[in-house]
Amino acid sequence: xxxVVAQVRREFLAFFFSPVGWVLIAASAILNAAMFVLLLExxxxxxPVPGAPMQMMFSWILYWIxxxxxxxxxxxxxxxxxxxAGTLETLLTAPISDTAVVLAKFVAxxxxxxxxxxxxxxxxxxLSRHTPIDMGPVFAGYLGTFGIGIMFxxxxxxxxxxxxxxxxxxxxxxxxxxxxxxxxxxxFTPEVSFGGLLSxxxxxxxxxxxxxxxxxxxxxxxxxxxxALCLFLAVQVLQSRRWRG
Amino acid sequence: xIRVQHxxxxxxxxRAVDDISFAVDRHEIVGFLGPNGAGKSTTLKVLTGFHxxxxxxxxxxxxxxxxxxxxxxxxxxxLPENVPLYPEMRVSEYLGYRAALKAVPRKQRRAAIDSAxxxxxxxxxxxxxxxxxxxxFRQRVGLADALLADPPILILDEPTVGLDPNQIRDIRDLIxxxxxxxxxxxxxxxxxxxxxxxxxxxxxxxxxxxxxxRPDELRAGLGEDAAVRVTLRGDNRAALAALxxxxxxxxxxxxxxxxxxxxxxxxxxxxxESTELRAGIFGAAVAAxxxxxxxxxxxxxxxxxxxxxxxxxxxxxxxxxxxxxxxxxxxxxxxxxxxxDEEVTP
Numbered sequence: 001x002x003x004v005v006a007q008v009r010r011e012f013l014a015f016f017f018s019p020v021g022w023v024l025i026a027a028s029a030i031l032n033a034a035m036f037v038l039l040l041e042x043x044x045x046x047x048p049v050p051g052a053p054m055q056m057m058f059s060w061i062l063y064w065i066x067x068x069x070x071x072x073x074x075x076x077x078x079x080x081x082x083x084x085a086g087t088l089e090t091l092l093t094a095p096i097s098d099t100a101v102v103l104a105k106f107v108a109x110x111x112x113x114x115x116x117x118x119x120x121x122x123x124x125x126x127l128s129r130h131t132p133i134d135m136g137p138v139f140a141g142y143l144g145t146f147g148i149g150i151m152f153x154x155x156x157x158x159x160x161x162x163x164x165x166x167x168x169x170x171x172x173x174x175x176x177x178x179x180x181x182x183x184x185x186x187x188f189t190p191e192v193s194f195g196g197l198l199s200x201x202x203x204x205x206x207x208x209x210x211x212x213x214x215x216x217x218x219x220x221x222x223x224x225x226x227x228a229l230c231l232f233l234a235v236q237v238l239q240s241r242r243w244r245g
Numbered sequence: 246x247i248r249v250q251h252x253x254x255x256x257x258x259x260r261a262v263d264d265i266s267f268a269v270d271r272h273e274i275v276g277f278l279g280p281n282g283a284g285k286s287t288t289l290k291v292l293t294g295f296h297x298x299x300x301x302x303x304x305x306x307x308x309x310x311x312x313x314x315x316x317x318x319x320x321x322x323x324l325p326e327n328v329p330l331y332p333e334m335r336v337s338e339y340l341g342y343r344a345a346l347k348a349v350p351r352k353q354r355r356a357a358i359d360s361a362x363x364x365x366x367x368x369x370x371x372x373x374x375x376x377x378x379x380x381x382f383r384q385r386v387g388l389a390d391a392l393l394a395d396p397p398i399l400i401l402d403e404p405t406v407g408l409d410p411n412q413i414r415d416i417r418d419l420i421x422x423x424x425x426x427x428x429x430x431x432x433x434x435x436x437x438x439x440x441x442x443x444x445x446x447x448x449x450x451x452x453x454x455x456x457x458x459r460p461d462e463l464r465a466g467l468g469e470d471a472a473v474r475v476t477l478r479g480d481n482r483a484a485l486a487a488l489x490x491x492x493x494x495x496x497x498x499x500x501x502x503x504x505x506x507x508x509x510x511x512x513x514x515x516x517x518e519s520t521e522l523r524a525g526i527f528g529a530a531v532a533a534x535x536x537x538x539x540x541x542x543x544x545x546x547x548x549x550x551x552x553x554x555x556x557x558x559x560x561x562x563x564x565x566x567x568x569x570x571x572x573x574x575x576x577x578x579x580x581x582x583x584x585x586d587e588e589v590t591p
Contacts, residue, residue: 006345010331017333086329090390093293093325094346095318242297244257 011108072173075156144210276443322391332376
């Protein structure tokens with residue numbers, strides 16, 4: 001257990017040892033702030049759309065574009081860098097299992113994702129000075145944001161373990177999370193015969209529910225399942241080094 | 246302590262390790278010797294559980310590496326080739342992390358780190374960032390890491406590569422000291438190193454064990470035959486012919502040292518006394534009207550054994566004369582390492 005804790009600690013702190021972590025924090029804080037300002041502009045324009053601002057934010061495409069771009073950048077390092085630098089050998093010859101290493105990296109990335117989103121915690125408080133805010137839907141919205149984001153971390157880690165090149169890992173990860181995100185949108189095209197199935201995994205649709213304060217556990221189970229599958233596959237890929245050579 | 250049985254490792258296109266078996270006893274320092282690409286690192290990666298064997302078994306302390314990799318890893322301190330470290334961490338931070346990773350109890354961690362740093366003489370750089378350290382220091386940080394959890398077995402892959410002569414001597418002394426209470430396996434393509442440190446040598450070439458034993462045994466195995474290094478001025482061909490025609494000469498090799506109108510030869514006797522051999526060479530030189538510039542009796546070094554073993558299999562019969570310079574041995578020349586210029590890719 002000490003080993004896993006030590007590994008999570010090292011993985012999390014590694015974000016702050018390298019400029020990548022700081023750039024990500026700054027970039028996502030600025031982009032999220034710009035997104036939020038833009039949203040408020042829309043809402044206070046001449047023809048304001050009716051609705052609660054936080055609710056609109058959580059299911060706004062711009063809010064998710066930031067998450068889609070940032071997520072693979074968080075996870076790209078996780079294994080690709082260690083493979084490239086050879087430190088994977090030092091790590092995996094320490095008395096810690098491959099599964100524990102994958103989990104430690106996942107937990108650290110998930111924690112860092114939450115750190116990236118923490119500046120947005122201020123938004124409801126800023127708004128509450130001007131308009132009453134119902135905190136329930138805000139919490140539910142963050143639950144969805146983190147549920148989906150953490151699933152993206154698992155996807156990104158799988159992409160990172162597949163390559164020794166961080167850029168390739170980021171591109172693969174970006175493609176994969178985009179696919180997960182867009183798949184649900186295809187449920188609206190009549191040509192797709194399994195549109196009904198796709199509508200269940202429409203992440204933007206999930207977010208509309210979360211933002212209303214509806215916490216559907218099926219969504220959370222979906223995120224957990226995808227994450228578990230990706231992490232399981234990541235462990236398999238990591239172990240394949242032993243027989244592939 | 247370590248038992249390897251019929252270990253083979255096949256990579257996509259090649260057989261990196263081909264059916265090797267050996268055992269290492271407690272408190273032995275064993276040197277794994279071979280040219281680059283011989284399969285040394287691959288074998289060590291299998292021993293540490295980083296890779297698994299295509300076939301064969303590895304037992305460490307009676308435990309099968311494939312069945313209980315973590316139990317095995319707890320017993321091993323491993324210094325991988327090229328010492329991969331996290332460049333962005335400070336030395337003390339890195340060792341602190343590694344100690345926790347290796348489950349050194351919290352209360353003993355500080356002491357374990359301090360003693361490892363002291364043994365490897367890196368205490369003065371403990372607050373420096375790993376990425377900014379010189380190669381020698383990084384090597385020692387890696388070694389300190391291997392020592393942290395006080396493992397009974399140390400596996401060191403090329404521990405002295407890239408170090409200057411003083412650092413090499415330091416590391417050798419350290420390994421020798423460590424070997425008194427631990428089992429050490431180190432790999433190297435540098436012969437004097439292995440000869441200076443190891444109690445036993447396993448020579449590996451092209452994935453196979455081609456010789457093993459104590460350094461003195463291996464030397465003896467090559468024969469008690471005398472070897473003489475002689476420099477003659479005069480016609481090369483005549484000199485070579487004269488030397489080869491001598492009775493009691495097993496082999497003559499021409500050294501490729503550049504010299505003005507003179508050549509150096511290594512003459513290996515077969516059942517001949519060194520004195521007798523030298524007298525014969527003198528006589529032959531006079532008879533062939535060659536000028537004898539220098540003649541020294543040689544003690545066979547491990548390097549001879551190595552070169553003999555790792556090249557004799559490659560040279561096809563009758564092909565010997567084609568490249569006398571290639572198979573040149575330079576006994577007594579400590580700095581030479583035949584592995585250096587042999588780039589064999591696995």
